[in-house]
Amino acid sequence: MRYDRQIKFKGINESGQQRISNSTVGIIGSGALGTHLAESVARMGIKKLIIVDRDYVELSNLQRQSLFKESDAALSVPKVVALKRELQLIRSDLEIETYISHCDAQLLEEAFMQCDILLDATDNFETRQVMNDFCYKYNKPWVYGACVESTYVACPFIPDITPCFNCVMGILPVMNRTCDTVGIIEPAVSLATSYQVMYAMKILTSTEFEPKLVFGDVWQMDHTTLKFSRMGDINCKTCGDSPTYPYLNLREDQTMLCGRDTVQFTTLNFDQNQIIQFLEERNIEYIHTPYFLRFKFSNKPMIWFNGGRLLIHEVKTVNEAKTIYHQLFG
Helix, strand or coil: CCCHHHHHCCCCHHHHHHHHHCCEEEEECCCHHHHHHHHHHHHHCCCEEEEEECCECCHHHHHCCCCCCHHHHHCCCEHHHHHHHHHHHHCCCCEEEEEECCCCHHHHHHHCCCCCEEEECCCCHHHHHHHHHHHHHCCCCEEEEEEEECEEEEEEECCCCCCCHHHHHHHCCCCCCCHHHHCECHHHHHHHHHHHHHHHHHHHCCCCCCCEEEEEECCCCEEEEEECCCCCCCCCCCCCCCCCCHHHHCCCCEEEECCCCEEEECCCCCCHHHHHHHHHHCCCCEEECCCEEEEEECCEEEEEECCCEEEEECCCCHHHHHHHHHHHHC
């Protein structure tokens, strides 16, 4: 039996496995954390997996982002496409729904309402704030995770049981460095996702436990856990007495991607044929894939994704990207 060893574990057993087998999990991000999480929950036996990621595979990803291949990097395959392909080789019966997109409130409300739990594998504070508001508004648990250099952190947030992400931010380890500037080692990824999956297992099997913030440094072999159940703020706009969920109403048309020297534009009102015509009229060479158009303007690499999202690479600020954008599109 496929899940025999998991069922024999007294913390899960037959009833727990049944709950897992009927569950739907959402993962926000398909980088280092996201690929590890996706493989783990797929092997765990969940019914359905929903994944969103806005990026494509690059050679520097292969050191820590599991399941991706050199060929994926050479072809700039979108991460969710490559991940879905590999997951289906592991579990042919797993239902997988993917989105090559920026994760915002609209996408969460359209695609992730069916989830029993959300797992954080994003790389930025703003998306986590949107996730936090979404989950507390719609009563869905989520598990925070992050890692950089050799440090890792994980923490479960459960509506009506724990304070939310906003209330706990003051004790979260500072993660304002990025993998692009200070690097990362794979064991830190593995520890962060191991704790995230452990929390997911407990939540999906309805196991009672005391939520704790877990963090440490694998290189220094340091590890700490903190209780945070008493940190709630009655005035919190997400989990307080009169929540307003402000991040569900925010719309950012331009976003600086973490550590990437890349700015994302999300409000292009062109379809693919219009973009191709636009480029050809200006004699701009482009590469056409099933997922995006790649071209250069003002010596800056750009990628236009089907659906209207644009990435401008090799820029240092949003204002620099805006200038190039307006030079291109007027």
